[in-house]
Amino acid sequence: MINLHEFEIKKMLRLAAEAREKAYAPYSGFRVGACLKTGSGAYYLGCNIENASFTPTNCAERTAMFKAVYEGERDFEAIAVISDGVDYVAPCGVCRQVLAEFCPQDMPVICADRDGNYVVHELREMLPMSFTKKDIDESK
Numbered sequence: 001m002i003n004l005h006e007f008e009i010k011k012m013l014r015l016a017a018e019a020r021e022k023a024y025a026p027y028s029g030f031r032v033g034a035c036l037k038t039g040s041g042a043y044y045l046g047c048n049i050e051n052a053s054f055t056p057t058n059c060a061e062r063t064a065m066f067k068a069v070y071e072g073e074r075d076f077e078a079i080a081v082i083s084d085g086v087d088y089v090a091p092c093g094v095c096r097q098v099l100a101e102f103c104p105q106d107m108p109v110i111c112a113d114r115d116g117n118y119v120v121h122e123l124r125e126m127l128p129m130s131f132t133k134k135d136i137d138e139s140k
């Protein structure tokens, strides 16, 4: 796994908690913030954005990722996620798939509870046997 110092993890969680404040979650009331770090040391923040028709709802992790990709970023080092929940929050299945598209399989995914306690997992643990661009490229 990519090595992260405790100081770096705390910084990312602080930024993710700031992003959580921008959540638009009038239906669930469950606010989530994410902080995505690039290989060059930039941080992209995201919050969850809900919608009255529900399916257009976007998670904090994908908000951060899509902002970064739009800006031309393709090299990612870690992501931190924090919510209002009492338990550690982990990216949903859709977000895991999006992370697998752009991030190294050994990338740390920092999952925090609302108080900032956290656990760290590798992306490959969270989405084993992931379907990626490689699968498509190999079939050509």
Ligand SMILES: [Zn+2]
Binding pocket: 059, 060, 061, 062, 091, 092, 093, 094, 095, 096
């Ligand atoms: Zn998600």
